[in-house]
Structure formats: structure tokens, C-alpha cells
Amino acid sequence: xxxxxxxxxxxxxxxxxxxxxxxxxxxxxxxxxxxxxxxxxxxxxxxxxxxxxxxxxxxxxxxxxxxxxxxxxxxxxxxxxxxxxxxxxxxxxxxxxxxxxxxxxxxxxxxxxxxxxxxxxxxxxxxxxxxxxxxxxxxxxxxxxxxxxxxxxxxxxxxxxxxxxxxxxxxxxxxxxxxxxxxxxx
Numbered sequence: 001x002x003x004x005x006x007x008x009x010x011x012x013x014x015x016x017x018x019x020x021x022x023x024x025x026x027x028x029x030x031x032x033x034x035x036x037x038x039x040x041x042x043x044x045x046x047x048x049x050x051x052x053x054x055x056x057x058x059x060x061x062x063x064x065x066x067x068x069x070x071x072x073x074x075x076x077x078x079x080x081x082x083x084x085x086x087x088x089x090x091x092x093x094x095x096x097x098x099x100x101x102x103x104x105x106x107x108x109x110x111x112x113x114x115x116x117x118x119x120x121x122x123x124x125x126x127x128x129x130x131x132x133x134x135x136x137x138x139x140x141x142x143x144x145x146x147x148x149x150x151x152x153x154x155x156x157x158x159x160x161x162x163x164x165x166x167x168x169x170x171x172x173x174x175x176x177x178x179x180x181x182x183x184x185x186x
Contacts, residue, residue: 029084032076036069037093043068043075044101049119062117064154065102067094085156091125096135103144103151110146119152121184124161127170136174148178156184 036042046063069076084090098120106118126132140148153174161167171181 029081030087030090032069032071033081033084033087033090033094036071036081037090037097041070042094042097043070044098044105046105046118049117060116062119062152064119065098065105065121067098067121085123086125088125091123092129092131092135095122095126095129095132096139099135099139103139103146106146106150107144115150117150117152117180118146119154119182121154121156123156124167127155127167128161128163132170133173136177136179140177140179149180152180152182154182154184 045066045068047066048060049062049064050058051061052058067078069081078085085094102118102120106116109116122132126135136153140146140151153171155167155171174181
């Protein structure tokens with residue numbers, strides 16, 4: 001019912017068992033993400049980024065860290081909780097989790113001899129948070145041995161950028177530190 005309503009008037013949707021876990025209103029995604037943070041059920045999947053030369057083989061050029069939440073036997077995607085990623089109380093802790101875990105994985109790969117660049121999605125709310133640059137500085141330069149040039153911050157356009165000059169200033173600082181920046185889904 002809710003999936004059909006979201007599609008607009010005169011719509012229908014087929015029932016899927018996973019729909020039972022999909023949020024029906026704005027409160028459920030916030031609750032789901034809050035509980036996932038609290039109980040340690042957030043996890044990252046890594047999607048390969050490959051380059052294929054017309055006359056050559058494909059080669060791995062990096063990975064993108066994709067946030068998921070486990071709920072019982074299900075693995076939930078941002079489609080289930082994405083509206084909560086820009087919530088003022090959740091954006092920063094979730095963003096820090098993603099950065100920390102992606103950097104830890106990149107370090108583990110580096111230790112095994114794989115130098116793999118990692119892209120991390122950053123919500124607009126985390127980007128505009130006054131503590132964002134502190135988070136970047138502490139995680140990238142304080143605790144991990146990954147070269148900043150191996151990290152791409154992908155700013156996701158899931159919410160309107162309320163303070164565009166501030167966003168530009170923050171991203172410019174990240175670039176001065178050597179991180180790469182990309183705009184995702186703009």
C-alpha cells in the first residue's frame with residue numbers, strides 16, 4: 001500500500017516479503033538506523049570499480065563502500081533507511097562509522113599487498129556538520145596509514161545543500177589535504 005501511494009495516484013505495487021521491513025513513514029527509518037548504530041548491525045559492502053580498456057582486460061581501479069544494515073536474516077539497503085541518513089542526530093555518527101570501517105578495510109587490504117582506492121559516500125548533513133573536518137582529520141590523518149589520495153569522498157545528493165558556500169569551503173579543504181571529491185547522483 002505504501003509503495004503504491006509513494007508512486008502517486010492510480011498506482012499499484014506487487015507485494016514482496018522484504019517490503020514488510022521497508023519503512024512506512026519517516027519515524028521507522030530513523031528508529032531503524034538508530035538501532036543499527038546502537039547494536040552494531042551496520043556493515044559495509046564493497047562494490048568494485050573497474051576500468052575496461054577497449055583492447056585490454058578489465059582492471060580494478062577502486063571500490064565503493066556501500067552501507068547496509070542487518071536485521072535478523074535480512075540485509076537492508078539505504079532504500080530502507082536512506083531518508084534517515086541526513087537526520088541531524090544520525091548523519092555524523094553514521095558518517096564516522098562508514099569512514100572508520102572503510103579506512104580499516106583499506107588498511108587491511110594494504111597490509112595484504114593490495115593498494116585499493118576507496119570511495120565513501122558522505123551525506124550532505126554530515127558534510128555541513130561543524131565537526132566534519134575534525135572527523136576527516138582525526139580518521140584519515142590521526143589513526144590510519146592510508147594515503148589521502150586513495151580516498152574519494154562522494155557527496156550524495158539525497159538532500160538539498162542548504163549552505164552551498166560552506167559545502168564548497170569544506171570540500172576545498174578536503175582537496176587541499178589530498179582527498180579526492182566526487183558528486184554522486186547530482
